[in-house]
Amino acid sequence: MATLRLDKLNLVYGGKGNAATHAVRDVDLAVGDGEFCVFLGPSGCGKTSTLRMIAGLESPTSGEIRLDGRVINRLYPGERDIAMVFQSYALYPHLTVRGHFELPLNAHKVPKSERERRVAEIADLLQMEDVLDARPRQLSGGQAQRTAIGRALIRQPKLFLLDEPLTNLDARLRLETRAALKRLQSELGITTVYVTHDQEEALSLADSIVVMHDGRVQQVADSRALYADPVNRFVAGFIGTPPMNFAPAVVQPGTTGLKLEVAGFVLPLTTEARPGVLGTGAAVTLGVRPGDVGLDGAPADGMPRGRVVVVEPLGDERIVSVALGAAPTADAPIWKVRAPKHGPAGGVAPGDLVGLTIRPRGLRLFDAASEERVA
Amino acid sequence: MNASSATVSRTLVGRVLWYLPVGLIVLFFAFPLIWMVMTALKQPVDVFSSPPKFVFAPTLDNYKRVLSSDYMGTVGNSIVVAVVSAAFSIVLGTLTAYGFSRYTLRGQDNLLFWILSLRMLPVIAVIFPYFLLFQRIGLTDTLLALMLVYSIFNISFTVWLLKGFFDEVPREMEEAAKMDGYGPWGVFQRVALPLVVPGIATAAVFNIVQSVNEFLLAFVLTQREATTAPVALLNFLTPLGLDWGGISAASTMLVLPVAVFAVLVRKHLIRGMSFGQLE
Structure with a gap:
């Protein structure tokens, strides 16, 4: 098993003049022995490029990749002791499942008896004994996926890379495979780097999540910390379904401390909201998770309020979209609020005026310009 | 009429409607071949009969005459030249095509076009330069000369086909x-x-057919030893007229090995003709 370190990793495509794309910028990362690390981000954020550099399929423009302390930048992919599962599985139409399992062993000149033992072992582990002699076109989606995983794991690599491996599976199979993958990884204790754009996948699988955006690492944390303590507006908006609600706000002096002026209403900034370096007049972005906002059918005086725009029924609860303000303008921020079906605002309809109760602990403030978290 | 017999007759009608035009098209394209095989089995008197005879007493005289001549040696030459030049151009063409497909080279498009332009050249334009060249290096009337020239023409086709x-x-x-x-x-292998x-x-079949068919270069570059079958067919042009029965029998024997090869690789050929489409 192994540890992985990335030091100031950069990747620039193209290279000449304006056509150059800086796909990965100054990525520093440490993945511990046996850790399940997930790269999460929207498409084009540099997560797959980073993975490909670790695999050796892409050469970093600058920076170092260390596996167990050894710099592997200049090694050919096959010499790195890293295995990878591709999004398309990359199975060979001319080989059987057994052929796929044997291919990496042949490359490393594993003797025949040992090869047969390992194929039997991996087929047992992945429950593929029955399809060992089938070719890819005869396999179901799940079997094809397990073939790709088996081919990667059979030579017991130090590091296991997966590039969006569940994307091509249907929803139910995805859930099953996700659980199986998690179990497999913890049983084998193999250091794993997994790339996905699906936050649910990331949150459920990862020991640590690396959120990437614009080629940079935004935050490295476990799922709880990412959700509760996002370091900037991007992470706050990317993690969570529905995403965090935002509204522009200005910090004002209040009678007992600072207060926040948002869309025509005022919120006290309590100590719980950790005002920190905030000064009077600072332009900030207020962020509140949908679960930290409550709906009140009849707004009391001075209470934040808004008009219902859309109601999305989701079984036991509803996601209610509210345009902020007593008489919201066309560009008023729209917040999504979780409302229990039988709660005080269970029967709201589009056009209704509703009050919003915001949990003081749920307030997050981001600098309006830099988008960094300030409170 | 009950429901199931209605279905049967409907599928039967469907089949007839499908196979009838297919059969006609096949007949249209295969007719020269069929005619050749029939002529090879006819007596001279049947060959020229008008209206043409479709039913006649077959004879193997034409084949006997061809087999006892030195024609079969030229068929051997044709096959050796075709197989060697096809093998050579496939080995070189495969490696070249892979290089063009997987690596970015400076001036790649120009190089590819240059390779293709070899194919655009009319054979007649290069025939005398080739003749003088081979004469200078003492390769006229050798199989090697034909193998080299055919390989040059075949490689360009092979590179373009396989690059795709x-x-x-x-x-x-x-x-x-x-x-x-x-x-x-x-990875390549x-x-x-x-x-x-x-x-x-696909490339192999095209290359072999091309080489076996080639007449002009073989006619100019060979005299006796290295003569190929298409050139040897001229011998059936006698002062007494064309020996159609002999030509047909000889042609059949030239077509046969190519046809056998095409049948052997037909499984791959169908996918090859549809250009790629892996699974």
């Missing part, structure tokens, strides 16, 4: 093989090559 096939091999498949521990040669087998089969 290699372009269709997904990069991820090759990357997966790299991750599995294979170097560039291993274990992954890329098996996936373009249909293309190679």
